[in-house]
Amino acid sequence: MSTTSSVTTTTTIINTAIPLSSFEKVKNAYNHRDYGELIRQATNTIVHIEQLELLLMLEHRAHALGMKSKFGAAEQDAETMIKYAPTLPQSYLCFGKILSMQGKQKRALKVYQEGLEKVPTNHLAYGQLLQAKKMADEKNNQHFDLVSALPLEVKDEIVKLLSEAERSNLFDVSTTWSQRLENCQEAWKYIYNDHDHNGDIAVSQVLSKIAKHINHLTITTTEENVWLKYLGHLENGHFRNLKSLVLTDDMVVDVFCTNSITSLMNGFWKMRYTLTNIDLRFYKYGTSITITDILFHLPYLKKLFFLVRDSLAEVLGELEVLQEPHRSLIDFTLSTSSTSSDALKSLTRWCPYVRRLRLEEATPSALDIVTDYFLNVEMLGYNNGYELPVSHEVLNQDHNNNEPIIPIIGMNNMYTKQEQGRLRAFYSGNGWEGVSGDEFLRLLQKNQKTLEIIHANMGITSQQDLDGEPYDNFRPDYAREAASVVLNLDRLQKIMFWPDIYGVYEPLFCRMVGPSLKYFKSVGTSDLFAVVDTLINSQEILETLGFAQVFIESNDQDNALAAQCWIRLFNKYAVTSLPGPNTTKKLRNVMLDYCYNISDNVLDALANIKTIKGLSFQGNSRITRQGFKNFFIKLNKQNVQITKLILGSMNNVLDRNMLFDIISIMDELEALHLYDIKWVTSDDIKVSIHSAKKLNTLVLKRCDADSGDIIAFVNSTSRKFKYVKIIEYLDLDSDFDFDTFN
Template sequence: MPSSFAPNKIDNTLAESFQKTIQMLNNAIDNNKHPHVVEHAEFLLQNHFLKILDASAHAYAMQGKPTCALVAAERIIDYSPRSAVGYIRKASIYSMYGNQRHAIAVYNDGVRMVESSQEEQILCLTTAREEATKKNESRIDFMDILPTEIVNSVIKLLPKDTTVACLELSKVWRERILECTDAWRNLSVADTQEDTKLVDEAQYIGSHVEHLKLSTTSMSIRIKYLQALKEHHFKKIRSLELTVSDTLTSLTVEITNDLRDITVAEILLSCNLLSNLIYQANSTIETCIGNFSMVSKNCGLTNLELKAKTINGPDIEEMLQSCQKLRRLVMNGCRTSVLGSINRCAPKLEILGYNTDVSVPALKDLKKKTDSEEPGLRVLYTNNGQAYVPTSAIFPLIYKSRYTLEELLACLTDLTAPEVQQFNTTYMYFKLPRVIKLNMWPCAAIQPYLLRSIADSASLKHLCVIAPADIVELTRTIMNLGEPLVSFEIAHVQSINGRPSLIQLFERYARLSETQKSLESVIFRYCAEISDPVLSALSGIKTLSEVTLRGLAHVTTQGIHGLITKLSDQLTRIELSGMNTITDDTMLVLGNLCNIYFIVLNDLKNVTDDGVRGLINKIPQRQLSKLTITIKKCPLINDICIQHATQKVKAVYTT
């Protein structure tokens, strides 16, 4: 341990003087003799208090706590800036820890601040400065000359407060200490002064840490370490111990290695008030679900997102039985057996995401239920077309929830002949009387049941249909809805037999739009049924404000221009994507849109810089400041044009 000159002892005579002066100070205060109060207080400050601070600073320095020592020395200077005591003590601390340049600077401050009449004090300062200067010129830094192995052996033996203090001594020391793996392999973070300083080094020391313990009560420190974990600065971490407060209600855990996982059960046991948990692991759910026998049956968890390599029904049943307040469950990696377990063990579940790749609504997005409404699933999302869910596995859950479902995204397999017979018997009267939003992939055998579920519906507002088997039956069902749709999406249709029925549907909606709310948004994607006459019928709907046209091979440039022109006063959002019929002339037609807020141009091979500039020049000036343009995969639009657009409109997004 470095050495420092010892402070002057406080002898008995001085102690007696202290007591006597205290008594005189109190008498002066009682008698309102203010000049005497100042006189006695100054005497105490100079002859007693500063000596006590000096002793404290020396003791801290000798314990290897230079930060605390420097704070005490600074207090001496603050209380008596014209005295040499504080400057000498502060400089000696720097000197004993090898930082002679800082010591010299402090001695210089002392020479400048101490009154010139205090010749003895000035002499002490200048003599000490000369000694520090000699040391600085002849110093030997063992960090520079010793082998790395020896330096690391020394560093790893230092207590944390000394290690942190040494980071400030020089650039060389800082680099060697931060690079010492053994010093940081096991890192425990509490609420000390050193921990507060060390948090700023998390990104540098993280690569060495294998075991991290966060017991700090400081939320800011905890967040910084967790952020460093999230940003993958802790590349070798094998274990994390997190002490949480009783107020924690929301937690996200992402485990990316193959080591033993922190289990879901352990988290719920540690966090009594947890209501929201997001848990992701690379292993199977069987290894990371944990033992729920100790978890309270009144567990307060209401929202749970699970992602694992595989999730089987039997592995989650005990968890579901303990989490009886669960209202939202999103799981990825599921086997179909999960659906049966949910059907049996989650009576209060309102939102379910099953292997879904789309954003699942949050609990706050649901309308508050009245006391008279029965419990049941209100939102069910499956995969968005990437993998079909076996209808026989999920339909019992859908049927059970038929009176409560409000949103259903169902990518279902088609039915076999035996399954059709079973459906005719079991689900003959299947209806969804409360459904508001429905996304479906109606294969040939399943389409009649799905269409029957919404026949005459007065609640359905948003319908998305992917690859329908019979578009004529689909449009007939839509025509007979109790209320017109608000949004309609149709995609991946190869046939052209349904064009007349689509024209009839849109002409009906056009008539309805004269007197009431009607269709507001349409999305057509890779649909052979969409032709110029269909677009012409669509353009008559006076409530239509959002249009997406993507990959339509059977419409012409003139047909698209006609649609945009007729809707020029209505459209607020338009997306044009993946069509060679979109040209620079189309951009000029878009320039006539009076109330447009969003334009998306995607994968357009025949749109150039001239087209975009023409669009911006034609848009009314009052609308430009409100307009957002997204440009993606348009090879003939260069960066200069995009920069020009950025200066003219509210925002431009590119990818």
């Protein structure tokens, strides 16, 4: 068989002949009627034939992939050949040729040398290996390296544009490349791997040269040998500038044993002065790493994300080993199979300076533990299922708790229970299990003087579901108290809520509408008319107003009444929210997501509000195509400049022409979010980007657009984008975040 390339021409001899002894053994067993031996010898011969055919196909495909410049896939085929037949020369000849085609002569030399050591010297193609190694050696010594002629800054820019795998492979091109790559600090600051098998392997092979430059490292390998390479460099302290580490994979748990944990902790200790942010996610039950291990070996750790399938009690470790509280940890995400109040309380003594706390799978009583004993927590996520927002982006910067409270240790080694909290932001789950009413009411009362943000899902809890609530003539204690409680939430700026089954929290939240409130969103309201009446009668002007999941499950008359309700509200804002510098507060953002009774005349009233900058419409409704188009035309005629637009799941209204018509008249559009619109293609997005000249933020969720194609197009434009995110699947950290307008 002959294979050719632009680099070299060789003839690879593949010995497809079956050894005569195999046929003799089969024939001999047949003549002696030894059918067991006959089956065994015939099977061996068949397997040998299949192996040779597989090698032949792999070599053909590797050559074709190389000719199509798909070198990564070609190398995989060649490596498979070597693993499958380590003593046959064609495997090494194929791999070496693929490497030579890329100019990787040094690496090709290593492959040829490995072949010479493993292939029998009496093999027919052994001489080909010798000749191939000689040719590669000559080319490595004689070729001209263009990189040596380029200015240093140009070399660095070239390197930074390459992928992690491509950068790593260039170490084999030449001495000049290798030296430049090893000294290019900017190229290795961030190593994400990003579940790229080839990238994982390629980076692991050059860790000894680049580990010193890495600031942020993500390890996602599924290969034990690759993980052990990373672990070895971690233990030896080679990542001496590492600031952030993400370790997440099922495979890693399988290879974790006492020795590997010890190695990892030794590495943590050697990096303790720089490593301040770690993210550990173990998706199988039985992790041996404890919170004590982490806090002890990383005394300067500031941010910890710890996800395990064990309970909190099982992963605490011997906390007394710490001897004194951890003074650096301020951002803590804890996701376990069960976060009980007792286990959480024992942790409060050792993590007293935490300010951002996120708890997943936490029991209701955990809320009391946080407000009573976590003295410095300002932002709390309670079974919320998504990342907390950045504090300085959402909290009032004019009211900062700069100095942490110095905790007082009581005689029982627990902190004194606090009478007043300092919680500023509370986030519960979006549409999942609700918050217990009793504990939440106590949280509101204790933190009413500091709360600025409330995201409260008061839907049915698991315990209420088990108890069969609601049932006749029963009202829990919190329902009676919440109906009459008076709260002074003078700092409250933002509230988003789901009502409870007893209908007491929705009126309570409505009573919170006051002078400081800027953001109000009702999800799944049980009484749309009462909520709207409250907003109208309050005489307060909100900056962001949202409604979601509003259903009127009745007749056309009820839908018409609901539409009139919306119209009254928007007419009020059209009069009171006025453009111009003299108006202190203006309605800027409106969200109407999955509000199934919104109609054309509602949109017509909404279009009269001339201060709107952001709009969100999701879900089918009673809006017609023409009504939707007329809405945007009216906004444009009134010179209302929309800068942020969110559209999703609007199959009855939105099509390709409609989308283009809308975007074409939005001269100031900066942010575009499209969710669950299956007909959106990469070409549609390119047209939209071209049409919206000021667009700098793009988010797509589950649209039929190719992410790689779009990213490449964005990078090819002269425009600088602030943010681009393309999600092709259900993403818990982003899909259930209803807070699209901060």
